[in-house]
Amino acid sequence: MEVGSELANLLKNNSSDNNIEKLKIQSSLLKENIKKLKVPFWSAEEAAIVEALKLPNVLHPKTPSQKNKVLFTYKTVSDNDKDHLKIGKDNNLIQFTNKENYYLKGDAAVFELGAKFYFSKSLKDTGFIQFSNPDFVKSLIIEGCGHDHTDPNHTFIIHHNEDSKVNVDNRLHLTGGGSLFSFFAYYTKNVLHSNALPLKYFSMGRQYNPVDNEEIGLFNVSQSSVISMFIATKNIEECDAILDETIEVIKNIYSNIGYPYRLSIVTAEKLHMWESLRVSIExxxxxxxxxxEIGNISVSGDFISKRLMFNYTHEKQNKYPHIISGTILNVPMFLGCVLEQNTEFSIPQEFTVNNWCFKQ
Structure with missing residues (x-):
């Protein structure tokens, strides 16, 4: 900058000073050196950004450090030695080929549909709007949501033909329409007006997650029918207020079914890197x-919104929504626990066909 300024002044004054030629040569050398430094500088900057993206979210003040904090308990738990897989096979309710391939049959299939429609109606009655999501998302969304898009243990990665050259940062991932990724696939690089917030959505669909455990059972399946939710709020205060409201909604939905359950805030060590707080439905x-855990409610604040450039405008300023999300019902996990209750398995009244089938 100093060389350029001095040279500009000399030229402006029509000076015949010999320093002009020297300054021109010096300026050319500096420009060439800067050009050579750009590549290593960009590489260093990229490496720094990649490492910075691995930093976890800031913890919510309510997240415990030592042990889970039980918020609410409904009824006492069963005391028996029942195994859901044996009960399911003996009553022709479950058929497993492997952990990726299983079938719910008879009353278990009706239970799955009834549970989803019951939760769907209950959420609509409390102001949630049903949302339709894609089953596939790109690597950008996976990374933006705080997961390693190159790790096959995190998501199912769609592989191309061996002959084709593939950019590992631009692949498709099978996540299911009931995942957080699918909600953010819609809202990435999206700008809303502040009047549009808060958003309260839910999705009824599938989740696909690689499972390391080789044990066969409903607690270790790679694909699940789920009810997931997505809430976008303006700020921390609104986020905390709606979190409390959502917890009450979940309590009412589950308590109305009648099975024993509890709500717990999990410790910091059990959180994913993008979470600041998680309420576990157990x-x-x-x-x-x-x-x-048969469901959960997670608070991520503006952590993912900033990474994926989801923002809203308020008084001519761009701000980032604070997000509450979660899988509020995982049907296989829920059904597995229900089969192990003291009483014989039967479809809850709220899940029966008369409550959700189309009537002529």
């Missing part, structure tokens, strides 16, 4: 002798 599994 039921007790008598075969595992522990509580398992």
């Amino acid at each position: 039921m007790y599994s008598t075969s595992l002798k522990s509580y398992i």
